[in-house]
Amino acid sequence: MSDAVLEKDMSAYWDRAGKVWVEQQALLDRLYAPIAKVVVDRADLRAGERVLDIGCGAGATTFEAAWRVGPQGLAVGADISGALLQLARQRAGEAGLEGVDFVQADAQTHVFDPPFDAIISRFGVMFFPDPFAAFENLRRAVRPGGRLVFASWRSAEDNAIAGVPLEAAAPFLPSVPVFETDAPGRFGLADPDRTRTILEAGGWRNVRIEPLDDPTPVSFDELLTMSLRVGPLNPALANQDEAVREKVREAVTRALEPYVKDGVARMNSACWLVSAEG
Numbered sequence: 218m219s220d221a222v223l224e225k226d227m228s229a230y231w232d233r234a235g236k237v238w239v240e241q242q243a244l245l246d247r248l249y250a251p252i253a254k255v256v257v258d259r260a261d262l263r264a265g266e267r268v269l270d271i272g273c274g275a276g277a278t279t280f281e282a283a284w285r286v287g288p289q290g291l292a293v294g295a296d297i298s299g300a301l302l303q304l305a306r307q308r309a310g311e312a313g314l315e316g317v318d319f320v321q322a323d324a325q326t327h328v329f330d331p332p333f334d335a336i337i338s339r340f341g342v343m344f345f346p347d348p349f350a351a352f353e354n355l356r357r358a359v360r361p362g363g364r365l366v367f368a369s370w371r372s373a374e375d376n377a378i379a380g381v382p383l384e385a386a387a388p389f390l391p392s393v394p395v396f397e398t399d400a401p402g403r404f405g406l407a408d409p410d411r412t413r414t415i416l417e418a419g420g421w422r423n424v425r426i427e428p429l430d431d432p433t434p435v436s437f438d439e440l441l442t443m444s445l446r447v448g449p450l451n452p453a454l455a456n457q458d459e460a461v462r463e464k465v466r467e468a469v470t471r472a473l474e475p476y477v478k479d480g481v482a483r484m485n486s487a488c489w490l491v492s493a494e495g
């Protein structure tokens with residue numbers, strides 16, 4: 218079984234997968250807040266600018282950008298998932314944020330309007346079935362010299378939280394997902410050479426790809442939630458009976474114990490910080 222997202226109807230897939238992100242929004246927001254900040258800092262957003270957040274999910278990165286560009290600017294979150302956009306819109310309303318908009322769109326093909334000063338993304342650009350078309354389309358969405366900044370995952374080997382639970386669960390499941398680095402999926406942009414090729418083919422210049430490590434601590438329960446609920450084991454467990462789930466839970470718990478000290482896990486999120494100019 219591949220971890221790649223290869224369904225024909227991507228928005229139906231992300232409406233399903235997005236429900237887990239909706240359910241775990243508070244944990245994901247806390248865990249990945251430092252990454253949103255690094256992305257937005259690197260984008261060097263100024264008051265009054267227009268910024269587009271691709272694969273915005275529940276909107277955390279869009280909101281961070283909106284604070285920077287202020288009410289005279291515009292922060293647009295684009296996502297293919299209706300479920301996540303509904304939550305993003307609700308949160309924007311509750312926060313009383315001005316200058317924020319959300320659009321349901323497939324970033325590969327949507328004609329974005331108006332031209333943006335910057336495009337940002339936190340983990341929202343690795344899932345395109347045709348990344349060449351997608352990044353060329355996104356380049357057309359920025360003004361000449363506009364910035365692109367995104368965070369994507371480094372390899373599964375660099376991210377123990379991805380590989381350790383799968384290895385522990387494998388003996389109890391008919392198959393576990395295999396991570397691919399040249400197919401749409403969480404590790405779809407893990408290979409920096411491939412990412413550079415895709416961006417340059419799409420007309421992006423001055424491509425920089427740097428390691429970004431985030432050791433934000435999580436509790437053991439949160440680590441288990443990330444492993445069993447948010448991570449790739451979730452679909453693999455969906456059709457299993459309770460006895461199998463319990464065995465997997467025990468095995469994953471045992472495998473993760475060495476990563477926890479005094480109830481706190483420091484599992485590095487090993488990412489790439491990618492930037493370029495249009």
Ligand SMILES: C[S@@+](CC[C@H](N)C(=O)[O-])C[C@H]1O[C@@H](n2cnc3c(N)ncnc32)[C@H](O)[C@@H]1O
Pocket residue numbers: 227231235238245249271272273274275276277278295296297298301322323324325338339340341342344345
């Ligand atoms: C891993 S989640 C990240 C969400 C958000 N950026 C965050 O960090 O909380 C990936 C997001 O990309 C969105 N996505 C996937 N393919 C997309 C596409 N072709 N166009 C727009 N959004 C897409 C998904 O719906 C999902 O919200």
